[in-house]
Amino acid sequence: MRTLGLPIDIDPGKALLDEIHWTAGHVAWLREKVQELPDEEMVWGKTLHRAGVGPEGPVDVSDHKAAPNVWYELYMKERDHLAKVCALALKAGIEERKVKLAESQGALVAEAIRRILAALNLTPAQQAMVPEIVPQQLRLLAGGV
Known part of the structure; x- marks a missing residue:
């Protein structure tokens, strides 16, 4: 029916x-x-x-x-x-909630990346590349330049 x-x-x-x-x-x-x-x-x-x-x-x-x-x-x-x-x-307040959700998801991703990098025991040269490589890859993931 x-x-x-x-x-x-x-x-x-x-x-x-x-x-x-x-x-x-x-x-x-x-x-x-x-x-x-x-x-x-x-x-x-x-x-x-x-x-x-x-x-x-x-x-x-x-x-x-x-x-x-x-x-x-x-x-x-x-x-x-x-x-x-x-x-x-x-x-x-739907848009405000979407922004807060995106912010909290961003904080979770950032914390996960920090933990991963800490667990890898990177050399000083590798650690120096982190501020350039990680943001670049996150922008690519988000569809940015």
Whole structure:
């Protein structure tokens, strides 16, 4: 039996960040759809099409009207949702928590490197190379220059 969804045990901060990522993807996809529209279809288009056989015989009728295209309306609603979830994340201090987490992870890595270097009993010449080599390798690992 299909259901809309089953409960998932998740951290609220992670759930909020996941929602931001999904919503940003939706906005980008909808933006592409809107950009593909011919200019005249942004505010004018078919709203209803009836085709087939009715009581009076064959029917093939379309109604047109001036109104924002449905793709544009969806795009604008999703943009609004993205702004709201981003504001919630900022209010909840998500970015601050990410920075603190990165700092604590950095401290753990630095401590591990210190212990490894101490256990290796490096020569004075090798110890002199540590301040250049270790930061260089960490920057490469982080995707920096």
